[in-house]
Amino acid sequence: MELEFHGATDGTTGSCHVLRAGGRQVLLECGLFQGHREDTYRRNSQFRFDPRAIDAVILSHAHIDHSGRLPMLVRGGFKGPIHSTGATVDLAEPMLLDSANIQLKDAEFLNKRRVMDKVRARNEHREERRGVRHRLSHFYTHDDAPALAMSNPPKREVLPLYLEEDVRDTLPRFVPHHWGDWFQVGPNLRVRLHDAGHILGASWVELEAKERGKTVRVVFSGDYGRPQPILRDPVPLASADIVICESTYGDRCHPPVDDTEAQLSLAVERLHKRRRGKLLIPAFAVGRTQHILYALSRIFERKKIADIPVYVDSPLAKRATEIVYKHRECFDDEALARLRKAESGEHRLKVHFTQTVDDSKALNQAKGPMVIVSASGMMESGRILHHLAWSIGSPDTEVAVVGYQAQGTLGRRLVEGAREVNLLGMLRAVRARITVMNGFSAHADRDGLLQTLAPIAPQCKTLFLVHGENDQRLPLARTLAQRGFARVECPRNAAVWKL
Numbered sequence: 001m002e003l004e005f006h007g008a009t010d011g012t013t014g015s016c017h018v019l020r021a022g023g024r025q026v027l028l029e030c031g032l033f034q035g036h037r038e039d040t041y042r043r044n045s046q047f048r049f050d051p052r053a054i055d056a057v058i059l060s061h062a063h064i065d066h067s068g069r070l071p072m073l074v075r076g077g078f079k080g081p082i083h084s085t086g087a088t089v090d091l092a093e094p095m096l097l098d099s100a101n102i103q104l105k106d107a108e109f110l111n112k113r114r115v116m117d118k119v120r121a122r123n124e125h126r127e128e129r130r131g132v133r134h135r136l137s138h139f140y141t142h143d144d145a146p147a148l149a150m151s152n153p154p155k156r157e158v159l160p161l162y163l164e165e166d167v168r169d170t171l172p173r174f175v176p177h178h179w180g181d182w183f184q185v186g187p188n189l190r191v192r193l194h195d196a197g198h199i200l201g202a203s204w205v206e207l208e209a210k211e212r213g214k215t216v217r218v219v220f221s222g223d224y225g226r227p228q229p230i231l232r233d234p235v236p237l238a239s240a241d242i243v244i245c246e247s248t249y250g251d252r253c254h255p256p257v258d259d260t261e262a263q264l265s266l267a268v269e270r271l272h273k274r275r276r277g278k279l280l281i282p283a284f285a286v287g288r289t290q291h292i293l294y295a296l297s298r299i300f301e302r303k304k305i306a307d308i309p310v311y312v313d314s315p316l317a318k319r320a321t322e323i324v325y326k327h328r329e330c331f332d333d334e335a336l337a338r339l340r341k342a343e344s345g346e347h348r349l350k351v352h353f354t355q356t357v358d359d360s361k362a363l364n365q366a367k368g369p370m371v372i373v374s375a376s377g378m379m380e381s382g383r384i385l386h387h388l389a390w391s392i393g394s395p396d397t398e399v400a401v402v403g404y405q406a407q408g409t410l411g412r413r414l415v416e417g418a419r420e421v422n423l424l425g426m427l428r429a430v431r432a433r434i435t436v437m438n439g440f441s442a443h444a445d446r447d448g449l450l451q452t453l454a455p456i457a458p459q460c461k462t463l464f465l466v467h468g469e470n471d472q473r474l475p476l477a478r479t480l481a482q483r484g485f486a487r488v489e490c491p492r493n494a495a496v497w498k499l
């Protein structure tokens with residue numbers, strides 16, 4: 001048996017691990033690297049293995065950092081099935097199409113900027129001599145971008161990583177499975193998926209390989225969730241010889257979900273009291289947006305609020321919400337009960353989904369009170385930028401920051417208390433209230449990971465930690481070694497392990 005790690009070894013994006021077992025080569029995830037760095041594009045644009053040699057892909061869930069390079073794999077000659085749950089199959093379609101659109105727009109933007117930078121350099125040279133400072137305006141935004149658009153302009157022409165037709169070629173390869181049902185990937189390798197409770201359809205993976213008369217068991221956590229609204233709680237990980245586990249929050253504990261919902265409730269009450277202005281909630285289209293809507297529906301009911309409209313301003317979020325509604329097999333009992341209530345009309349929350357850019361811009365002029373949930377989650381791109389540009393200068397605006405804000409993003413600058421920010425090419429004073437709500441994470445925290453891992457320590461021969469910055473995964477590795485794991489490894493990129 002061999003394991004090769006090709007992503008998510010020095011961070012949380014680009015998940016991609018090759019497992020050679022039971023006479024087959026299986027890819028666990030095929031995710032996109034995301035980030036600002038110059039090397040992101042390079043890392044995404046090539047595989048360090050031959051896609052034609054891969055027999056099958058097992059996809060834990062639809063997030064783009066786990067699924068976003070599948071169209072490149074297919075273009076590279078992969079001909080096998082992509083196994084996942086039905087909900088993941090449904091979510092993968094709009095997410096991969098959105099990703100293809102982003103690739104195209106990013107390439108256009110970077111190429112345009114490359115040309116414009118040349119022009120600017122020439123103009124600046126001229127104007128400097130005349131004593132005039134030249135300024136280039138920011139002109140391009142889209143939904144949930146991987147922020148490539150903000151990196152330094154490339155030296156050579158950039159091509160999109162893949163196009164819509166590559167996604168169309170990929171979708172027929174998906175094979176849906178129910179949680180708990182075994183399926184064969186080869187005569188000596190069988191697999192089943194279990195509920196990981198992270199986003200709709202997310203799974204952890206159990207593999208059983210027969211090699212030289214012995215059965216070897218492998219467990220891969222995917223992104224392991226935590227008890228949260230809507231979805232059922234994650235199923236505990238099973239014992240195995242080899243365990244590959246995520247470590248996103250390996251050294252951090254989340255505040256309870258209820259405390260965070262209480263914070264959101266206070267923000268809604270403030271809006272309700274002032275009777276004007278906007279509560280802006282930047283949120284990722286898949287997962288976080290639905291969680292926020294669910295929390296708002298509970299709050300509106302508890303506080304008996306019926307006259308504040310809620311707008312979801314992201315086409316991808318609209319599609320994702322429809323898919324969530326379709327997959328009730330993933331819901332917990334409370335969510336099912338609330339859904340029945342909503343369907344019978346007993347619901348205070350009135351959600352409006354905007355579709356066109358004009359619908360979105362019409363909200364700019366509105367006085368409120370209203371809640372607007374829009375992408376992207378880190379405020380780097382997408383329609384949220386228009387809403388912020390129009391409203392951030394008003395003390396009647398509150399921005400609820402409900403997700404992680406990476407270094408260098410607009411979201412992070414607001415969280416750190418910037419008094420002025422550049423939005424759509426103009427410097428704007430921040431008079432809005434910025435409220436950080438940290439408890440909405442869909443990942444298990446340190447205690448959650450320890451709780452599911454500790455019982456399986458006795459049988460585990462090697463535990464690999466992936467999908468975590470080193471300040472999270474190294475402390476977790478130390479703790480797990482103290483809790484009885486015989487061998488804990490933090491693999492590096494392209495590392496090969498013979499087991």
Ligand SMILES: [Zn+2]
Nearest residue numbers: 061063198223
């Ligand atoms: Zn995820």
